[in-house]
Amino acid sequence: MTDPAAGAFLGLPARAILWVLALIAFGLFGWRVAAYIRVLARARPEPRWDQWPARLKRFVLEVLFQRKLLEEPLIGAAHLLIFWAFVFYATSFFWNLLRGLLPFLPIPYADQAAWMAVALELFGAVGLVALVVAAARRYLFPPPRLEQTRDAGIILSLITIVLLSSLTGAGALVLAGEHHAGVGIASLFAGLLSGLGVSPEQGVQLNVAMWWVHMVTVLGFLVYIPYSKHLHLLASPFGVLFGSLKPPMPAASEGAARLEEFTWRQLFSGLACAECGRCDRACPALNSGYPLSPKELMHHVKEMIMASLASGGNGHRLLGDRVKPEAVWACMTCLACIQRCPVGNEHVPVLIELRRRLMADGEIEAHLQEALTNLARYGNSFGQSARNRARWTQGLDFKPKDARKEPVTWLWFTGDYAAYDPRLQPITRAAARLFQRAGLDFGILYEAEQNSGNDARRAGEEGLFETLMEKNLAAFAKARFERIVTTDPHSLHALKNEYQWQNGGVPVVHHTELLWELIRTNRLPLNKRLNGRVTYHDPCYLGRYNGVYEAPRQILRALGVELVEMPRHGSRSYCCGAGGGRIWMEDVPGIQERPAESRVREAAAVGAGTLVVACPKDWVMFQDARKTAGLEDKLVVKDIIELVEEATNP
Amino acid sequence: MAGNIWVVADQWQGRLTDITFEALALGREVADAFKVPLEAVLLGHGCASLAEELGCADNVIYAEHPALAEPVPETHARALAELAQQRQPRAIVIPATNTNWGANTLLAAQLGVPGLNFVVDLKAVDGALEARCVLYGGKIQVRVQPRKEPAVIGLWPGARPADQGRSERKPSVEQAPVSLAAEPKVRLKRYIEPEAGEVDLTRQDILVAVGRGIQSKDNLELAEELARALGGEICGSRPVVDQGWLPLSRQIGKSGLTVKPKLYLALGISGAPEHVEGMKGSSLIVAVNTDPQAPIFNIAHYGVVADALELAPALAEAVRARKG
Amino acid sequence: MNLVVLMRMVPDVVEELEIAPDGKSLDQEALRLIVSESDDHALEEALLLKERYGGRVTVVAPEAPEVADVLYTAAAKGADRVIQLRGVEPGLGVAAMAEACAAALSAIPDLLPADLVLTGAQSIEDLDGLVAPLVAHRLGWPYLGVVTAVSEVSNGTATVIKEFQAGYRGEFQVSLPAVLGVQAAEKPPRYVPVAKVRAAMKATRIEEFEAPQPVPEPLQDVTIVALAKPEATGRAEMLEGSVEEVAGKLCELLAERGLL
């Protein structure tokens, strides 16, 4: 076996040439990467160095096994194979390079290790097939929101050269009669070469030539990646590794508009984005015609970083020309984008930072301003007296306990809508009757309960969230209870995951979880089987944010109704449009189909007569949408509480 | 003559306003109760002919001065102070309009006497003058007696029907010179006219009015639909206009239009005094409000406690069905 | 420009108003105070003027529960100096308070001369007068009310826009210094996030100033006979039933009157 780096080229020693090329390539690569790191270092810190077992687990699932990409099976499988081909080829490259540069190392070249030769052949072949699939998808059947770029063409060609040079080299070796461990693909290439008139004597030379083509291409690749759109090849694994393990919420800040005001992790999303468009396809804001595209948001972050690289210095802005305030306010914080993104990008925190900044500058929409002012003053967004919070209890034939005055097992946190909206109060009373019927020892806080602050926080009003949290925690401290149940998923999320409880806090559950427990243990006996075909809408803050998918479905199955799923269900549920404070904001011009309308149509399309909800805001949104979508005779909207009450009525 | 009851005539664009006649009607009652003459005070320049309309009063005091041609409350207050110091009336009733906003308070301050705001009624109680005032956005009424004379009364609209204060009788007119020595520090430069091109709401028979209870601009469509069904026009309260949902030219109330349609249908309007003043003269007022305590029900002829967003389409439907 | 804003607290009518046992005042227990709406507009207009012409904004407010929040909020919005006036309390009636405020304005160090004193056009409890004209009278400055904009401030005069009726407005020339009763600022009062207010609480000192003696007695020129809540049911005849039924009844009514 000849050492491909041993000879001379144009009178110069080949190894010296390799050294020079490698130094240039790594120099350029390192230069660029260092520049990125310098930019990130200018950003605010954000600790993402904790929980390594969980991080590594996710890394394995999402990077090594590409779980999210496999949600779209065909392209996902192709991507998985290309990825693994990449891993083996990269390993082989470094191995060869090391061996070529340092001849005294007591190791063979990579393809002389039998297992590596086999892997290179297999992944080389499979990689070629996958390339054909990828090219076909990109150029023949492009999905919506995928852009054709020169970069994509370059990368596909480069990969083709890398794979072909390797396989051809192996074929040449076989042709020359040298030893080569493989699975026969090299022999196939050897046949092909001899068919093309290459003699076995030329085989060795061809092998060496291919080795050089391969090495130089990969070195070129190395330089190309950090300067191209394909930066994500490099960045995305780190994106996943340093991704947030729970629904992300940036630490308190004054918001961000310029590069150095964001955290490094927020900027990093821009570098990791593969511009695959998955987030856009999932985004309810974009699909309803709001002026927001999560993919473009990421692209703008990247543009801002690039502008900073090009000109140096601070002051490159995201807010303004790149991202308009209308886009910032359009987000429903539904988390669909983050949930879908294969590279672990976090769009919502970037938007929240921008909102905080707009808020700090007083650039806020009139309705939102009114809602926030009401929250600050009255503790509810309705602008009603706190004294009226428990008014809904009038009309019950018992008075719920006051948890401030007597100890209870369960503290029921009703949330604003359930308490104040006259249309929802009957449902709130129904929930009270159910709890009573099940013999639950429960109480409420009466006027001491305040809005949980969840949506204020997502609207960018961090200080107001803190104030509301402090008031609620103070009220909790004065009450005696063991657990909290809430009828509002937004409150659930805040109380369970974001409140800074002293002494560890208490378990917080959603009413569907509690009701299922009561039904399962027969404390709430079902007296009547319900029938009819229903479908269930997963509220963003119950599903994606808190992973509660099963309890409501178990209840529905137990009630006897036929549960059909909408195409977008579970973690892929589609937001009703109310989240992130949007329920308080005015509609913007240009809306095609509101998210809630799209959703009720989806429910009707699966043949459901009832759309079951488990969130008061959903109830309001969908009641309205079924009217505006003209589905009044086809679809009714019911809270799951209403169904349970029907089935448990004596 | 000391002890008389005065009513100050209010003008807008060269005409006496309705509230002037409402004030005269009320002033008549009070003057009769105290058995003193009722005098109307007309301030202005070259507007003597207006005095002829003030026949409800026994006498018109006409103070003419070039400076009084401008609607500057300070100048008017100074003129009134001069007159009051000379003639010592018992009470001076000043219609509270935007035009002379604050003139009553300035006058009271200059005379060192009490000035009352938000007054909706006046009467003699055991020989004393007693006013009824509406405070706290209509949530509280207070009965109050001024302790010094002359009492300056800022009269809110609606105390009496304007027609009750009109008279065919020609009153006696007395020219009363005022000096207004000092150079005015506030001068009117020009009037800014409302944006043109709009229908004249004051001539409409049917108005559908929307308030903050309509909640969003989109819901305006429901009210417009109802207005179309009824053959009327849409108008609104100030918050609705402030939001930019309706143009300023459709605002009803103190700072907007005063209207008297045959039907005024108020959807989600609380009935703040400033709004009520622009529509209380309507022949038929129907109010729809979710709050049974809303003050609008105090002045409406018919009330419905309901969500206006539900009632409006239902009513439009019913009207269309009936009209066929 | 040197701008002074007078702000005061009034009962929040979102909360139930109760009449005290004496029948002549509001039950203070049940009361919750809020800054008078048009005073907030006065502050906004002052801040806009400061942004446009430079200068400083000083807010003066009689002491009252929660007034500190209002002053800190004003500071967070951009007021340069906030002063709480001790010894004067807002309440039913306004004449005495306005007089005390006017006296204090002249006595507070480094406050006058000012170009403008701005306050709300009216509050919901101005029983015996309006603040702006009363202060103007005491200071001997010109006054204009129902103001919605101020512009062209130069050479000791300002152009002031005030609202008339029927959509008409008037453009006035006012010589400075003057007192303006602001009806609505050119822009709605700005939002200031809680974090900024909290920061202002740390960074701002509320100056305490004792109102010059003697502070006049509230309502000294009038006698309150009685307070009453208007009959809730009022005059309206209430139509009841489902929305459709009510719509039907209304249709009947209109038809009877020949309105359909």
Ligand SMILES: Cc1cc2nc3c(=O)[nH]c(=O)nc-3n(C[C@H](O)[C@H](O)[C@H](O)COP(=O)(O)OP(=O)(O)OC[C@H]3O[C@@H](n4cnc5c(N)ncnc54)[C@H](O)[C@@H]3O)c2cc1C
């Ligand atoms: C000098 C001055 C001049 C003014 N000039 C004017 C003027 O010209 N015109 C004017 O209108 N105001 C004027 N105002 C403002 C006035 O004081 C009130 O603020 C205003 O009229 C209130 O408007 P509103 O009734 O629409 O709103 P709100 O007082 O907020 O009332 C909304 C009502 O809607 C009800 N509601 C809520 N939801 C629903 C629903 N779904 N269905 C039915 N009802 C519902 C609520 O119960 C409430 O009663 C002036 C104020 C001042 C000081």
Ligand code: SF4
């Ligand atoms: S959170 Fe939802 S609405 Fe916001 S950008 Fe992501 S997908 Fe769009």
Ligand code: SF4
């Ligand atoms: S942010 Fe994620 S999902 Fe969106 S385009 Fe980029 S890589 Fe794809």
